[in-house]
Amino acid sequence: MTGGMKLALSILLTLFFSCAALIIVLQKEETGQTVARTLSQNGLKGAVSFSGASFTVSDKMALKNVSLVFREIPAFKNKIKSFVLHSYRKERGILSDLSMTARGVRFKVSDLVRLTAASPSDITDDFKNFDPVEGLISQPLHALLLAGCDDVDATVKASYRYFPDGGNMLLSADVDDACVGRFETEILLSGITNEKDGRFLAAFRHLFLRGEPMKDIEFFLKGATVERWRFSLSERKAVTGYKQFVDRLYLRFPGTESRAEITPEGIRKIATYLSFSNAHRQRNFELARTLAAFVKNPVGISVKSKSGKAVPLNKLNGNFLRRFVDLLLRLDVSVVNESGSGN
Amino acid sequence: MNRLFAAFFLFFSFSAPLAAQPSVGAGGAREMKRIAFSVKDGVEVFAESVNGKWCENILTLKVFAQSEDAFSPSVFERVMDKVGVVLENECSAAEQCLIDGYSGKNLVFQGGAEKSERWKPEKGALKVRIRRIQAAAVNQTGSNHARVWTPSVGKQRIEAHIDPSATEYRLYSKDKACSILYTSANPENRMSKWSIVAGGNSCADNLIYGRADVTVFDENGSFVETLDGYFTEGRFTGRRNLNIVLLNRYGYGRNNQNISYLIDTDPELKISYVGYLKAPYNGRTKRYQFWQGCHPFTVAAVAENEEVFLNETVAQNIARTVQSYADIFCPSATRLRFFATTAAQNIAGMDLPDDAKTGNDEALIYTLNMKRNIGKKWEVDKDDSKRLLRMRETERQADKLRENQLMTADYNDLLKSDYLGRLAYMIGADSIENPDEMFWAAKLTGEPVRVNILARVVQTGFSSAFADWPERFKITETDGVLTGGGWYLLNGFFRVASDDEARRDKVRAVLELSVATKCEVEACGEVSDLAELVRRRFERPDWHPYQSKGETP
Numbered sequence: 001m002t003g004g005m006k007l008a009l010s011i012l013l014t015l016f017f018s019c020a021a022l023i024i025v026l027q028k029e030e031t032g033q034t035v036a037r038t039l040s041q042n043g044l045k046g047a048v049s050f051s052g053a054s055f056t057v058s059d060k061m062a063l064k065n066v067s068l069v070f071r072e073i074p075a076f077k078n079k080i081k082s083f084v085l086h087s088y089r090k091e092r093g094i095l096s097d098l099s100m101t102a103r104g105v106r107f108k109v110s111d112l113v114r115l116t117a118a119s120p121s122d123i124t125d126d127f128k129n130f131d132p133v134e135g136l137i138s139q140p141l142h143a144l145l146l147a148g149c150d151d152v153d154a155t156v157k158a159s160y161r162y163f164p165d166g167g168n169m170l171l172s173a174d175v176d177d178a179c180v181g182r183f184e185t186e187i188l189l190s191g192i193t194n195e196k197d198g199r200f201l202a203a204f205r206h207l208f209l210r211g212e213p214m215k216d217i218e219f220f221l222k223g224a225t226v227e228r229w230r231f232s233l234s235e236r237k238a239v240t241g242y243k244q245f246v247d248r249l250y251l252r253f254p255g256t257e258s259r260a261e262i263t264p265e266g267i268r269k270i271a272t273y274l275s276f277s278n279a280h281r282q283r284n285f286e287l288a289r290t291l292a293a294f295v296k297n298p299v300g301i302s303v304k305s306k307s308g309k310a311v312p313l314n315k316l317n318g319n320f321l322r323r324f325v326d327l328l329l330r331l332d333v334s335v336v337n338e339s340g341s342g343n
Numbered sequence: 344m345n346r347l348f349a350a351f352f353l354f355f356s357f358s359a360p361l362a363a364q365p366s367v368g369a370g371g372a373r374e375m376k377r378i379a380f381s382v383k384d385g386v387e388v389f390a391e392s393v394n395g396k397w398c399e400n401i402l403t404l405k406v407f408a409q410s411e412d413a414f415s416p417s418v419f420e421r422v423m424d425k426v427g428v429v430l431e432n433e434c435s436a437a438e439q440c441l442i443d444g445y446s447g448k449n450l451v452f453q454g455g456a457e458k459s460e461r462w463k464p465e466k467g468a469l470k471v472r473i474r475r476i477q478a479a480a481v482n483q484t485g486s487n488h489a490r491v492w493t494p495s496v497g498k499q500r501i502e503a504h505i506d507p508s509a510t511e512y513r514l515y516s517k518d519k520a521c522s523i524l525y526t527s528a529n530p531e532n533r534m535s536k537w538s539i540v541a542g543g544n545s546c547a548d549n550l551i552y553g554r555a556d557v558t559v560f561d562e563n564g565s566f567v568e569t570l571d572g573y574f575t576e577g578r579f580t581g582r583r584n585l586n587i588v589l590l591n592r593y594g595y596g597r598n599n600q601n602i603s604y605l606i607d608t609d610p611e612l613k614i615s616y617v618g619y620l621k622a623p624y625n626g627r628t629k630r631y632q633f634w635q636g637c638h639p640f641t642v643a644a645v646a647e648n649e650e651v652f653l654n655e656t657v658a659q660n661i662a663r664t665v666q667s668y669a670d671i672f673c674p675s676a677t678r679l680r681f682f683a684t685t686a687a688q689n690i691a692g693m694d695l696p697d698d699a700k701t702g703n704d705e706a707l708i709y710t711l712n713m714k715r716n717i718g719k720k721w722e723v724d725k726d727d728s729k730r731l732l733r734m735r736e737t738e739r740q741a742d743k744l745r746e747n748q749l750m751t752a753d754y755n756d757l758l759k760s761d762y763l764g765r766l767a768y769m770i771g772a773d774s775i776e777n778p779d780e781m782f783w784a785a786k787l788t789g790e791p792v793r794v795n796i797l798a799r800v801v802q803t804g805f806s807s808a809f810a811d812w813p814e815r816f817k818i819t820e821t822d823g824v825l826t827g828g829g830w831y832l833l834n835g836f837f838r839v840a841s842d843d844e845a846r847r848d849k850v851r852a853v854l855e856l857s858v859a860t861k862c863e864v865e866a867c868g869e870v871s872d873l874a875e876l877v878r879r880r881f882e883r884p885d886w887h888p889y890q891s892k893g894e895t896p
Contacts, residue, residue: 110783110786110787113783113787114787117787120787120788120789120790121788123784123787123788124784124788124792127780127781127783127784128774128776128780128781128784130780142783145783146779146780146783245777245779248777248778248779248813248814249777249779249780250761250762250763251762251763251797251813251866253866
């Protein structure tokens, strides 16, 4: 997993759960004043700031104008207009239920790219050598910029449920951004011990304090099994913008074929790539065709695993993309292109 | 007489700068001593002196005359006769002299004279130059007799030394005052007991120079032979006073004993001209004859880089030069063997027998054999310069092959490359950049980025223009670079537009133009002709891929 991917994953997870994590460490607070005091006691005084806290009848807590300071990139400017904690429950001292909504999550992707680059010449080289296919995986932040999505202004809804007795965890997220589009996902994991659950929550804390969040995440995922997974993407500007970038990159002239589209040759290549994970060639072709159809007319796409399929993550091998494909095919996913036919 | 002294005065007026320069091989003050004059011929003769000492083995004379006629052969020979008498009485050590002759302030004569030739003046700047270098060598080496002197010609260095392969022994007189270097096939334990008796030579430097009469005795005191003639650095050269600067003394077995000597150097071409002497072995007498190098006169032009011989004019000049050397060193020579080489030793026919199979063939570039009748011009007898032609042709073919390989490699690379790669090749750039990527690079680094971009220019102004494809951006500093609208490959610095530019020109980026290459057809579609791309790069309009005759791919 590349540095860019780790960073992107960190940011994504942060969007989902960062504010929830704050609440975890602020379990017993009742007022804005005590929230601030608890932040200070947990060493997060400089990491989180907000303009006010309140309590409603239906929700546990609401914070206004929150901004976060990340340990690795302290100069990263971000703002969350409002954060609402809908539910929060513990069983036998272990957090078992949490749901939240963050509205007006705003930051610039370009700030992240600039602040995480080793040197200015690295920035130039990264863009000069950007590969439009591999870059989607290895440099997602660069890809977002090139797609025209610099300003993020998103609403993030997230929920967390943990069942200590069964060792199961259910995570869901709903991110709706004006440029990227709407991304919804829900995943059910099994084999999650209390220790793993603790490391999962510690990962968020380590985004602000000394520690290694990615090691926490790796520990959390090690030995876990994916029981169910669905995700969907509704396009707004990102896919279309990225296709335009690819057309400009390859000097597409009017009336000529776009290299941003997945051609029959491209479909064959994707099907062949999928075949290394699953020999069901007919289904692989259908998956590739559905993906090509989405790229051609990007409206929405959804992926859903088949019930009864469970995939231990430690069974997956290869690079990130290969593991990802392995996981999807072992879960026997169905892919639906919302603008047309699906599998 | 007044005019004569006026000329004399004039000499000092322009010789002052000369005196300020250090003399070759000596750092002392230079003065002039008048040693002779002729009122009848209107001539005065001065000898150059260093630290008050003017009498040397090789003198430098300045001759001032009222008229250039004084340097005509008949008059000047008479003057030099008088000089010879003076030298006989006042400087018996003098063997040679270098002569600069002036009429008024003009140098009208350069040449030299030798005691052995009864001081008969010989004209020729080349001869003077050779003697100067020899004189410099003698002065530099002092009493080491050229063993440690290394003439430097570029990186090429010819070490002057006596090689262990030389079957040469030093034979001393009984009083150890004199010695010679004697070549013999006898073992060292015998030769160490041999001795000489020398007559007619001062032996001032222990080794005998010049004219001498030396008798050699063996270990039993028995007479071996008499060496009556000239010696150069202790080596017997028969009736020829060679007076040369010896370099290497070496041998290839009993029958090939050699000495190389430096004739001249050409610093410009980095060539050393080296001559060769041999001492033939007489199987009947079991003794070596005197050192000889005129029949034939053998000379090598040793160059650091063989390419110097590839120029026809240079090669011809070199040939003429070696003919001059033959005239100077061996006027009676009727055969000349010239070797153009990159090594001064180990060449068949040069210092090895003609039929030697162990020579350094790699070093030999070509040979030239010439012959003449006495007093006639040199004629080519056997021209091996075809070897040079072969070498040239081989080199030309190798160059052509190398170029073809490069072109074919380029062509094959282009076959695999995409449109962007071909555009980059067309302008000799590494890559063609994308404006989106370069915009973000410039924005995030805060610095302009050097780019090559294919763009369609649609609107040109006095010093700025706009591109509308692949995206709209402004182009500045176009004056004299862009000639109008159309497709271009643009090179320059890409930067983020200022707020003013963004508002006024509705652009996000600006290209500060450096170079523009106009496309011949839309979007530089000419790059689809790969062979033509390669031809243009190498300026080879006749080239075809895969060497197929007249067939285009």
